[in-house]
Amino acid sequence: MKILKFGGKSLANGKGLNQVTDIIAKRYFDNESIAVVVSARGNATNELLEILDLAQSGKPYERQFEEFVKYQTNNLEESLFNQEYATLAKLFEGVKLLGDYSEKIKDQIIAFGEVLSAKYITQTLNSKGLKAKYVDTRELIKTDANFGNAQPIDSISKKNVLKFFENKDEIHVVTGFIASTVNGETTTLGRNGSNYTASLLANYLDAEEFQNFTHVDGIYTANPELVSDAKKIEKLSFNEANELANFGTNILHAKTIIPLVEKNIPLRILNTFNPESAGTLITSEQTDEGIKSLSVLNNVSLLNLEGRGLLGKTGVDARIFRVMADNNISVSIISQGSSERGIGIVVNTDRASEALIGLEKEFENDFYTRDVNKITVDDNISVISIIGQDLSTFHKPYTALIRNKVVPILFNNTTTGRNISLVIKKQDLNRALNVIHGEIFGVTKKINIAVFGHGVVGGTLINQILISAKKIEERKDIKLNVFAIANSKKVLLKKDGNNENWREEISEKGIKYTITDVVNFAKENHLENLIAIDNTASKEFAQNYFELIENSFDLVSSNKVANTLSYDFYKKLRNTLDKNQKTYLYETNVGAGLPLIDTIKLLHLSGENITKIKGVFSGSLSFLFNHFSNEDKKFSEVLKEAISNGFTEPDPREDLCGNDVARKLLILARELDLQNEFDEISIENLIPESLRSLSTSEFLINLHELDDHYNKIKISQRQGNVLRYIGELSGDLQQDRGNLEVKLVSVPESSALGQLRGSDSIFEIYTESYGERPIVIQGAGAGASVTARGVFGDILRIADRG
Template sequence: MKILKFGGKSLSFTGAFDHVISIIKNRAQKESIAVVVSAFGDTTDVLEKILEQAAKQENFTLLFETFKKQPQHKGIDLTHEFDFLQKIFEGVHLLGDYSLKIKDSVLAQGELISGKIVTKKLQEQAINAVFTDSRSLIITDNTFGNAQPIASVSRQKTIAHFSSLDKGTTAVVTGFIGATLHNETTTLGRNGSNYSAALLANYLEAEELQNYTHVDGIFTANPDWVSDAQKIERLHFNEANELANFGASILHAKTIVPLIEKNIPLRILNTFKPEENGTLISSEPTLSGIKSLSVLADVALINFEGRGLLGKAGVDARIFTALSEKNISVSVISQGSSERGLGFIVEKGRATEAVLALEKEFETDFYTRDVNHISIDDEVAVISIIGQDLSTFHKPYNALIQNKIIPILFNNTVTGRNVSIVVKKEATKKALNVIHGQIFGVSKKINLAIFGHGSVGGTLIDQILQNTENIETKKQLKLVVFAIANSRNLLLNEKGIGQEWENELSDNGKPYELQDVIRFAKEHHLENLIAIDNTSSAVFIHNYFPLIENGFDLISSNKAANTNTFDFYRQLRKSLKKNQRRYLYETTVGAGLPLIDTTRLLHLSGENITRIKGVFSGTLSYLFNHFSTEDKSFSTVLKEAIEKGFTEPDPREDLSGNDVGRKLLILARELELENEWEEVQIENLIPQAFQSIETSDFLRNLDVLDAHYAAVKETLQPHEVLRYIGELSGDLQKSKGILETKLAVVSADSALGQLKGSDSLFEIYTESYGDHPITIQGAGAGAKVTARGVFGDVLRLSEKQ
C-alpha cells in the first residue's frame, strides 16, 4: 500500500482540486492506496478568525455565513459540521473566551469537511472511497494544540480499521486531528497533516508515502526567493531530518521520524505535475556535499548578558532548565568568551515567555547586578546551510560581508556539516541569494546600475547586453543591468533591462533622485551591486558616498572624482575602506590601456617611479600625428577627428589640455602625491579669445586656428613632429610632484614621434629600469575602446565579489 497525502493548497477549489481527484482515481484503479487530506485552502485560518471574532464578542455571523457558502461546500451534506460550529461560536461569543480544547474542536472541522468532500467527489467518479475520521485511529494525550500520539493504541486501531475494509476500497483519512482516550478532539500541531500521513504509513508499513504539494519537490533554496534554486532529486533521511529541523517548509522533523523507524521512503510531488519524480527521501546513500539552504523566519533572538556570572559553574544549566520547564525549545546557540554572554533562538511567539522565565530564575542575580539584561530581537531570521563543511564556509561568509550583510550569530553542528547563521530579517532574501550563488556553482548574479548613456555609456550598455550569454557561459557571471539613468530620467527593472533600453528609457523613464536607485535595490534584495559612472559630471561624484554606504562597488570613466580636491579624494578613500567597497577607474587614463594598474602595482611593490611621460590624449594624438606629416590645415584634421568621434562634443575640452592635466593628476595621486588641480601647468591650445565663446560659434570658426598652427609647423626641422605631451616629474618621493602639459617638438624616430592614428603612449621611468622606460602603447580614444575598458573593470570587479 502507498499513502497519498494532499495539502491545503492542492485541495483549493480554485487551484488543483480537479487534479487531486484525477490523481487519486488513476492510482486507485492500479494499486492499493490510502489518502490523507488537509483542510481546503485557507479554511483553518478562516475558522480561527471566526473563533477570534466570537471571543471578542464581535459579530461573527457574516464571516461564518460566507464560509458556509464556499463553492467546495455545495452539494455536500455538512449540516452536522456547520451546526456544531454554530453552537461553539455562540458559546464562545457568550463567554468571551475559549480554551485550546475548544480551538482544537473548531479547527478539526476543516479536515472533517475536506475529507467528506473528497470522498463524495471520488464516489461520483465510481471510486469505492470511504470517509475515515482519524479521531478513531490516532489516539493521543490531552496536550491540546500539540497532542502526542499514543503509538501502541493508535497502531492497533489503525490496523484493525484497514483490515476491516473490503479489497479495492480507498480510505480518505483526515489529517491533523486525533482524539484522547476519552474521545476529546485534539490536533497534532504544526505540520500535523503530514505527521498524520507519516504515522499512518508507519502503522500500516506502507511501501511509500507520497506528499503532493504545490512545488516540484525539495529545492536547494526556496524557489520563490532564489530564482536559480535547483530541485534535489534524492535525499537521505538524515539530510531530510536536518532540513526539517532547520525550517524547510515542506518537511517537519516529527514527519520524518515515523518513516525512519520503518524505512519507508517519502516522495515530494507536485499536484500539477504528477508524472514527474519529485524528490525521493530514503535510506539510500547520496553524494556528500551541501544539499540545501533553509530559513526559519518566525523566530526571535534572546540575548542574555551576565558579566558577574563569568566563571561561575551551572549558569547554562539554569538557563536551559528554566526554558525547559516552560517547554520552550532552543535552536541556534552562541556563547561569548570575554564575558558571560549567551545568544539563542526561540520561537517568536514564545520569546516574551522565555524572557519572563529567565527573569524569574535570575531574579536574585539581577538584584546583585551579576546579570545585566535580557533582551529580545524579533527582527531576525535563521539561514541554515545543510551539508556545509566548515573548511569551505569562508566562501559564503565572505560573500555576505562583501554584500554588507553581517551575521549576528553563528553556529555549527558537532559534525561540522551544518552551519546556521542569524541575520536581520530585512536582509534574509538577499543573504539567501548571496549564499546560494556561492555554494551551488550557479552563475553569480551581478547587478549593475549605469549612470550616463552618452557615446561611452551607450556603447557599454550595448556591449554588456550583447555579451551577457557568453559571459555567463564562460565565466559563470550573470550580468543584470537593473538601472539606466541620465541626468533627467531613470529606468528600473529588477530582472534586467533589455536590448530596447533606449526606447524604454525614452517611453518609461521617470525623473529620479539617487535614493530611488538605492531604495529599489533594497526592496528587491539585489546582491553584488556595482554602480558605473559614465558621466563627466563633477556634481554626480558626490553620489559616490551614499552608493558606497549602501553596498555598491564603483566603476568610473569620469575623471572628476580623482581630480577633485585632495580632501575629497582622501574622504572618498576613507569611505571605501570603512565600507569595504572597491573602486575601479582604469579608463580615466589611457582608455582601455592598463596604465593605472601598472603604475599602482609598481608603486605597491616598492619600485621608485621617477617620471611618467607620454601622449595621454588619443584625440590630440590623432590631431598632431596627422597634422605633422600631412599637407592639411589644422582645422581640416580637427574636423576629421570630430567626425570620427575622437573628441568631446566641445573639442575645446581636448584642446584646452585640461583632459591631459586631469590624467596626470590621477596618476600623481596613484603615487600618493598630494597635488591639487591648480598646481598642474597646462598649455591651452585655444587662443584666449575663443576659450569662452559658445560651442556652436567655436565650431563654425575652426579655421581661425589655421594660421597659428601653420606657423608652428613651419618651424619644424626635417624628422621633427609635434606631440602634445604630459609629464609627471620631480622628486616623487616627496608629497608633491611637477605636473606639466605642453605642445612639444620631438624626433620622428623617437617612440613618441612614431605614434600613428589615435594611439596613446606612456613611458614609466623607474629607479630600477633607469633610462629604459616601461612603455605602454595602444588605442587611446574612441567610445568603443573606452567602453571596452569599462567592461573589463566590470568583469574584474565581478570575479572578485
C-alpha cells in the same frame, strides 16, 4: 500499501480538488492498495482560529463563519455537514459567552478542518463511482492529553490501526492532524500534524511508500518562491531530510521522518499539480556529500542577554535553558562568545515574550547587581540554514553576503561542521538567499547594473552589454541585467532588465528620479550584486557615489571628475569604499581601453619605486600633433580634420586648454599616494590668449590665427624631431607631492613618443628596477567604442571575482 497524503493547497477548491480525485482514481483503477490522508482544505485551520479569536473578544464572527461554511461545502449539499456546522456554531457561541477558551476547546474546533476535508473527499470519490470510506483518526490514534501538541501512544494506536485496516477493498480517506485521548477527548498533533498522521500509518501498516503530495515538484535547493534559480533535488537520505526538517523546510518535519526511518519506508515528495514529475525520493541510502539545500526559519525571534558581570561566571547557560525548559520553549539556535558576556538564542516568535519574561525573572537579582545590563528581543529576523555546508568552504557564501551588504547578526554551526545557520535581518532574506544560492550551487550569477549617462560612451556601453550578454552567460555563468538606465532627468527602471528598445522607452516611459529612488528600487526588488556605472562628466553626480557605496553598489566610472576633485574628497571616497568593502574601478579615466591604471597599481603595490611617468595622454591631441608634425599642412587644417572626425569636443578648446590631460596626470599621481591638488599642475595652454574668450562659433571661424604660432614652433625644432603634447610626473615620488607638468615638447622621431601614429596614446613608466628602459603601454587612447569596452571590462572584473 501506499500512503498518499494531500496538503491544504492541493485540496483547495478548483483545480486542486480535481487533481486530487484524478490521482486517487488512477491509483484505484490501477488496483493499487492505498490509504489517503488529508489536511484541512484551503486555509480552513487559520479561518477557524480567526473566528475563534473574534468569538473570544466578543466581536461579530457570523459573516466569517458563513464564508467558511460556503467554501467548505463548495458544490456539495450543505446538509451532508449539518452536524459539524451545528457543533461548530455551539462551540463558537460558548466561547463568546465565556470570553475565553482552553487549548482543549481550541483542539475541538480546529479538528473540524480535517473532518470536513475527509468527508468532502469521501463523498466526491463515491459520487464518481469509487469505493471510499471516511476514517476519523480520533477512533484510531490515541494520545496523551497535551492539547495542541499531543504525543501518540504507539501500543494502543498501532493495534487500532491494524485492526481497522484489515479490509483493504475500500479507499480509506483518513483525517490527518487529529487524534484523541483514551477518554475520547479530541487532540491535535501539532505542527505538520497531517504528515505525522500519514507517517504513523505508514509505520503501523509497514507501507511500501509514503507519498506526500504538495504544490511543488519536490524538495528544492531553496524555496523556489524566493529563489527563481532553485533546483529540484532528486534524492535525499533520511539524515539529510531530518536536517532540512530541523532547520525549517516546510514540507518536512523531524517527527514525520522518525516513524519512516524505523521501518525504512521511502518518502516521496510529489506535486499534485504535476503528477508526472518523479518528485524527490527520500530513503535510508546515503547520498554524495555536499551542500543540499538552503532552509529558512521565519516567525522566529532573537533574544539577547548581555552583561559584563557575567564574565567568567559559570552556570549562566544552565539558568537560561532551565527557563526555556520550565516554559516548554524550544531553542533552535544558541550562540555566544568564549565568555558568557553576550548570549543570543533563537525561539519561535509566539513564545518570545514568554521567554523574555521568564529570563527577566530568572536574572532579576543580576540586574540589581548590574551583572546583567539588558535582555532584549528582536522579532525582525530570519534564519538561513545551509544544509551540508562544510566550514572549510563557508568563506565563499559569507564573503558574497558581505559584498552585498548583508551582515549576519550571528552564525552557528553543528558539531559535525556540516550545517551552518545564519541569523539575518528579515528585510535582507530574499537578497541573502539568492546571493548564497548563486555562490553555492553554481547557478548563473546575476549582476544587476545601473547605468548613469547614456551619451556616446554610455549608449555604446549599453548596446555592447545587450549584444554580449547571452555569450557571457553561456561562457562565464554570469547574467548581466541592466535594471536602470538614467540621464540627468529621467530613469528607466526594470527589475528583469532593459532591452534593445531602451532609447525609445526612456524617452516615453522614463520618470524623474533621485539616486535614492534607484537605491530603493534595488532594495524593494531584492537585487543582488549591484554595480553603478558613471558615464557622465558631472561633478555633481560624483557626490552620489557615497550613497551608492553605502547601499551595496560597486562603482565603475569613465568620469574622471571624482578622482580629480580635492584630495580630501579623494580620501573620503576611498575610506567609504574600505568601510563598506566595495570596489571602484576606473581604468578608462586615463588610457581609455589601455591597462594603464591597473599596471601602475600593481607596480606600486608590489613596492616598485616608480620614478617618472610621461606620455601622450590625449588621443585627440595625439592625432593633431602626429599629423601636423609629419604632413605639410597648416595647424588649422589638421585641427579641422580632427573636429570633423569627432576626435575633439564640439569646442576643441576643451582639448587644447590641457585640463583633460592634467586630470589624467593627477589620477596617476594619486595612484602613487601623492597628495597633489589640481591647481598645483603646471599646464601649458595651447590656445593663444586672444582666442580664449571668444564664443565657440567665433573661435571656429578664427582657427587660422593658430597657424603662424604653431608653424614657428614646428620649424624651430631640431632636425628629425616632432611635436608631442605630453603629461609628465616627476620628482621624488616617495614624498607627499610630485611635479606635474602638461606641456608641448619636441622629441626625436626615433623615440617611443616620436613614433606614435594616428590617435594612439602612449605611456612611459620609469621605475628603479627597469632603470632607463621604461615600461611602455601604447594603443588606442580615445573613441567611444574603445572607452565603452574598457568600462565593460571593469564591469566583468567585478562580476567575475570570487
